[in-house]
Amino acid sequence: MNNFRFFLLFLATISMTFVYSNRVVFGFTIICQQGGNESDDTTSVIVDPDYYLLDTLNIAWMFTATAVGMCLGPAPFYFVGFLSTRVLIFTYGIMSALSSILYPLFDSLGFWPALVCRFFAGFAQASQLHFTNDLVLRWTPESEASFFFSIMLATSQFGPLFTMILGGEMCSSSFFGWEATYYILGVGTFISSTAFAYYYSDNVEKNCNLEESEKKYILAGKHSTKEKEKVPYKALLKDSTIWISLLMFTGYYLAMIVYQQYSPTFIKQVLHFTIRETGYFSAIPQLIAIFIKIGCGRLLDVKFGCGPKLTLVVPLLILESMSAFSLFLTGFLDDRVWSLIFMMIFASLHFFVPVICSRTIQIRAGQHSHFALNLNMVIAGIAQILIPLGVQAAVPENTRSQWSFVFYFLVITVVITSILYTLFSRATPAEWTMKKRASEYTIYRLSDISPPEPITIPMPRECKF
Template sequence: MVPKISDSEATTTTTPKRKISNFVFWNQTRIFILILSLTCLTLTQINSQIFTFTVICMDDLIVENRISNATEPHWIEGTTEKSILFSATAVGALVGLIPSVPLLNRLGVRLTLSICGLCSTLGTFFTPIAVSWSFYLVVLCRVLQGLGISVILTVLGVIPTSWSPKSEYSTYLAILSCAWQVSSRAHMPHQLFQSFQFSNVIFMPISGILCDSSLGWRSIYYAFGVLTGFFYFVFYMFYTDIPGIHKNVSEKELGQISEGKPVHAVREAVPYKKICTDRCVLAAWVSFLGGNLGFITLLLYGPTYLREVLQFDVRSTGYINALPYALCAVYKFSAGKISDRVTFASDKAIYTFWLFSSIIGLGIGYCIMAWTSDRIVAFVAFAFAIVTSGLIIMATVKCLAMRCQQHTHFAVSAISFLSYCVQFISPLGVGILCPDNTPEQWSRLFIIITVIMIVTNVPFPWLTTQHAADYTKRKDSREFSNVEKC
């Protein structure tokens, strides 16, 4: 996404005059921006995932319902109701995603993301209150949490593009993307979506402790609701969409950030039709759809699988579910550093390798989980699948960034749409295929997902390319090229 520039500024590439603070974070303001953004995105992602864990420790609602001599079972006992709540976040994300591209263009990352943070804060803090009132109010809170994550994938690409030096892009993106695999990139290469490791690493152990303590599951929502509100307030006050107007960015650091980057003085209309009919883009979208299905299923139903099928207790579930995401964060960071330094292979060879290493790893993990009856072996396979899945976004988003260039934000927004569709449909599929949470039912689900991942990723190496599309070239450049050919 290109920052909005007025007509008077469109003819020059100089940065507007600004007052520079005496404190410039030792010429490392971009690192503080990275940490602050990572914290906010992680908290937002945590909020959207809280219910997937607390659902296994909300038995007090059932007890209270029976004590009150209610004639109907509590909604927390219903498979359909829980599936609706799992899907409600995806509905909110889809609703928020629809206007996200024009909003980001008009309002910028700072204001758009702050609004999303407010929605996430309200939806999280008021969930325990909503539970006491009505199932439909809980659905509303889940939708608000979905609105909070609606722009995460797109923002994950925009912030590194604006704030990281070109030589640090992949590493910057790898770290920032760890907000979403906790638990999704947008303007250039490398890893986003499976990037939310930190949310699960932080959230799962804390939730396991609180759920098992006298404070109970409600304290999780209050704690993360307050933290989210605080850090988004700091983000709103400190972040700027353009490093060149930030008072804490020194001239030295600004030069590092700007070096080697093209200057887009005039924003261009997005060629929606050409992008949507580009076979390279379509192949990347389809590939991501299959790989994301494998990851989302583990993300949403990891705690349920560990508790109901492998029979781990609540506190153990929190710790052991966090371990694979911590390892995945390390794996992704290492991959980002290597990707920034590899010079002996083409970009296509690199991102194709990342993709197939992830898909093969996921497939192996799913197959072992489907066929083993040993809980330790099943957990190792579960962890292996999550760790290897983190590189899928490196492949698909890098491919899209190289192909779509300045229009990557739209291509990645489409990936967000596909991701939330999967998040919406996945609970329905699990509810149908695994109504009783038996090992046999889960084995059938794992085999089906493995087949889908393989089928959707076969076309990727044959249809993708590392070359920029013609629609990324400015009109005057294309006309000049045509004149040269004549």
């Protein structure tokens, strides 16, 4: 099959989108679960006054269970090294599918069964950055690495975009209800993850679906090891660029998690829009962010003759400065329409940050980047544990002034992390990634490349940063 790598990219993106959706869906359907199905011309009806989700502390624990799952999700990768990646893809996919399919049943059984479902939704989603890194390192030519990365990282937009619209329609429907959202996501996860696992393989050279020309194009200049190289944990954890990238990831997660988990609540209960409007207004930034993320990701591969550091820093500073200013105006302005508009602008621009951070880690850590990216998922999980508790403490009465304080705090974190990355990060391979082992050998020389339909782009002279 010609251009098989793009077919595999498509399957990976669909699978990861559903897995991501299973983690974030609760943040939207909780509105429906608390008040029953609500259409635009009806009022919400609370069926059971003892329903566990009417307690804000129980809601915080549901988000916390998902976060704990994210912290623990990457751990099995370092104990089941004998399993192939396709087995792990299938296993985590099935786990994610069951966490959604069983959730309506477990919700009816009470708090603890529902909590277990949310734990495994987070546990399964924690694997996706590991699989993304693996696919980019194995299946992507160097000239397309950022493009592939940006598309797969866009699942953090594809998922909420699809889920918000689906959840909004199901919650507003008198026929389906919020339960249908979980059933659709669960079945979709099972089908897409099975297909992804079936076509994926760790060994690109032996994959029977690849034509020889595409195989050479993918493997040009890459190396293969007969044994897995041990991660130099000490050197990696002492690298300042790794920690700066992780710190920037932390700043990103703080703002992103607040937006994805609480924007439906803020738009509906503070800005006073309907459930259906809330679904679409929350989804619009996700749609815009997809085009920004993929477009800028492609430009990172082109480079325009600039060095790798400048290529990464310029789009970061442009997008994050506009993003921070928009978030500040969201909290500063009293008009609900303008607050909504600037909130959507903020989210549209801010979602590009993971492309910069992930690409920096991959350039810096090379073949060991999987460990740093898995460490990033642990940080994301910790952020998810602390954020619900922090939000509950910061906005106990859910007022505009309280939310403004949260937005100002996020603006400060965005500005500080962007400055630290610009001044102190390095976009070059670390010395501890360049140690050659006797078992390492080049699969194809660059002169052996014969890519299908090559494109020649005249490039200006490279500049250094």
